[in-house]
Each structure stands twice: as structure tokens, then as C-alpha cells.
């Protein structure tokens with residue numbers, strides 16, 4: 033063996049057991065007691081998880097007159113420090129652009145910079161005949177097996193129902209997965225303009241311009257269109273209990289509807305928009321934070337499998353120089369917040385320590401399900417013979433305050449500053465190489481490999 037991880041407690045989505053992990057050429061080749069190798073890593077007293085998989089990041093995203101603060105290097109290094117070894121970002125088709133051009137642009141941004149393995153979803157903005165009849169199939173061939181459609185952001189990313197429906201029909205034929213940002217963009221557009229005209233310009237009006245009903249309506253509509261097309265659908269960053277009800281109803285009827293939520297919707301609420309000064313701007317994102325009463329249903333959804341994935345929608349903007357572009361108008365505050373580094377520890381601390389679900393379910397939500405649903409399994413998302421040796425050694429007793437000083441994301445504030453989590457990664461390994469040790473990145477920018485994803489597992 034090249035490397036052996038000894039004495040750890042291995043956690044997968046289905047099992048908990050003690051064994052050594054033997055690694056050769058970056059792959060797991062043995063799971064047994066008493067293994068020996070050229071290098072030994074002692075995991076005594078710690079858990080060993082499969083590396084986290086964040087299928088919802090936006091590194092170096094040009095958006096709302098600025099660019100998200102983490103590029104593929106800083107963002108992927110931060111991800112690794114937080115126990116994530118794979119991410120899937122979004123290449124977004126611009127006006128007059130082909131899907132191939134969009135992918136090319138994002139591939140260039142990631143190339144030579146990504147420190148962990150990665151893939152791309154492609155967001156369709158313009159459903160030309162070429163896209164429908166040719167490009168989607170070509171992209172699936174190239175390992176892009178999921179496409180995103182925005183039902184919100186009127187005037188930029190938003191598509192109409194015809195585009196969404198066509199993409200669902202085509203995805204069904206190709207075995208690809210359609211993801212939706214589900215908010216009713218027309219309703220939001222009306223409310224945003226109305227509130228601005230009335231001089232209601234503080235961050236709280238962002239939330240009031242994005243009511244949960246507008247999310248529930250769009251989730252319901254997307255689900256019905258997917259049913260009509262006879263194909264699965266995946267709802268990104270689901271934030272509201274009413275929207276979750278739509279998912280639940282469809283799943284109870286046996287429809288393949290999948291949904292993700294993010295830590296911010298589980299932990300924060302609209303109260304954050306009322307923080308003194310302009311602090312609320314840090315939490316401006318779409319969908320917005322919701323009333324506190326939405327949190328418990330979301331946690332229950334994760335526990336009961338109505339929600340299958342925790343992503344981050346990582347899209348950080350500095351408080352000074354970016355968020356403050358909207359100082360006098362909430363509609364100019366760049367939407368998004370950091371999260372790629374804190375997802376795994378937050379879900380362990382609030383999910384497992386607080387008793388919402390088991391440590392196995394935690395692994396399923398942050399790694400195994402994302403791998404299965406996005407065509408990365410069995411190479412990623414579990415600890416089994418033949419899988420990539422993407423491992424996280426996790427000390428369930430280690431306490432870390434999620435302050436800017438303790439984090440690596442390239443942003444001037446931490447929305448989690450007041451939180452100290454118990455349980456933290458102490459070592460991250462990708463394909464058998466140690467890339468983070470004791471909180472410090474020791475890998476190489478550019479060492480991440482582009483992953484050609486297969487069709488999502490049968491859902």
C-alpha cells in the first residue's frame with residue numbers, strides 16, 4: 033500500500049465500523065484490520081468520512097455589476113479546509129452565446145486553479161434550436177449531465193416556461209437532470225419595483241420582495257411541468273416550508289422530485305435583515321432568509337428524506353466594496369453569501385450533535401447523495417474498494433469558532449462569526465494525497481481534476 037489510514041471509525045451512509053483503509057494510486061484498495069503501507073496516518077479516536085461534495089458553488093461569478101469574491105483557487109482551498117473534496121459549479125450561458133462557449137469560459141477560470149476535483153452544471157439562458165437539438169446532447173457526452181434553469185432574476189438569468197419545459201423534455205431523452213432556481217421572477221420583479229418606488233430601500237425589503245409564496249408557486253409549477261415531461265427535477269436552495277410541502281406532496285405520489293437546502297436557511301432567519309447599520313446586507317441572497325418557523329420543517333425534511341442534499345450556494349461578496357453597492361437600495365446589494373468551507377462542520381454540529389439525524393445520514397446529505405444524484409458515484413461519495421481515496425479525518429470533539437481568522441474563504445466577514453462548532457476536519461485527503469492538515473492547506477492549486485460525470489443514478 034502507498035498509504036494506510038489506521039484506527040479510524042469509518043462512516044458511510046449505511047455503515048459505521050472500525051477498519052484501516054489501504055490506498056494505492058489514489059484509490060481505496062483495501063478495508064481491513066492490520067494493513068501496512070509506506071505511509072501511515074493514525075486516525076485513532078476520529079471518524080473517517082468520504083470527502084464532502086458541494087454541488088452548488090459560484091466561484092468567480094460575474095453578477096450584479098461585480099464578481100463573487102472567491103475564485104476557483106481561494107474557493108476550492110477553503111472548501112478543502114472545511115472537509116469538501118469535490119464541487120460542482122455553474123457555467124452560465126450568456127446572451128448570444130452557445131452552451132459550449134459558456135462551458136469553455138468557466139473551464140478556463142477553473143483550470144490551473146482548482147485545488148480539488150470539480151465538475152460543471154450548465155445553466156441555459158437561451159433555448160435556441162441548436163441548444164435543444166444538438167448542444168445539450170453534446171454536453172452530456174462531455175460529462176455535463178445536469179442543466180440549470182432560473183425561474184427568477186427577470187432581465188438577466190430568468191427563462192420562460194417554454195424554455196423550462198423544453199429542457200425537461202430534452203433531459204428526459206438524454207438521461208440528464210434539470211435543476212431549477214424556483215421563485216416566480218415576475219412576481220419578484222413587480223414587488224422589487226413597487227418597494228423601490230415607495231422608498232422602501234433597506235435590506236429587509238429584499239426579503240419582503242421575495243415572499244415564500246413566490247417560491248412555493250414556482251416549485252409547484254416546476255414539479256407539474258416535470259410531471260408532464262415525465263422526468264425528474266431537482267430544486268436548488270429550497271428555503272420555505274410552503275415550498276417543501278409541494279415537494280413532499282409530489283414525492284408522496286411517487287414523482288421523482290429532489291431538493292436541496294443550504295445551512296443558511298436552517299440556521300438564520302429574516303431577523304438578520306433587521307440587524308443595526310447595514311449588517312443585514314450580508315444576508316441578502318435569493319431566495320432570502322425566511323421566518324424562523326421555516327427552520328424546523330427544513331430540518332425534518334432532511335431527516336425524513338423529503339430533502340436529499342445540503343449544498344451551499346456559495347457566492348461571497350465583501351461587505352466593504354461589494355455589499356455596500358446597495359447601501360441606498362436593497363436591489364443593488366449583490367445576492368449571495370460564503371459557505372463552502374463551513375457546510376460540513378455546520379451540518380455535523382447542528383444536525384448530528386443536536387440530534388436531527390445520525391452521523392450516517394449526515395454523510396449521505398453532504399457527500400453520498402450529491403455523488404449519486406449528479407453522476408459522480410461510485411468514484412466519489414463513499415468509502416469503498418475502488419473509490420477515490422477522498423477522505424476526511426474528523427475530530428468530533430474539536431471546537432472551532434467560525435470567525436474570519438479561522439476560515440480561508442476570500443471574503444472580509446464571516447456570517448457564522450458568532451458560532452462555535454464542535455466537530456471539525458483535522459485532515460483532508462484527495463485521491464490519496466494529503467491536501468489539508470491541522471487546518472492548513474498543503475496541497476496544490478491546480479491539482480483538482482475536471483470530472484466527466486455520468487448520468488445521475490436512477491432516482
Ligand SMILES: [Zn+2]
Nearest residue numbers: 088089090345
Ligand atoms: Zn446558486
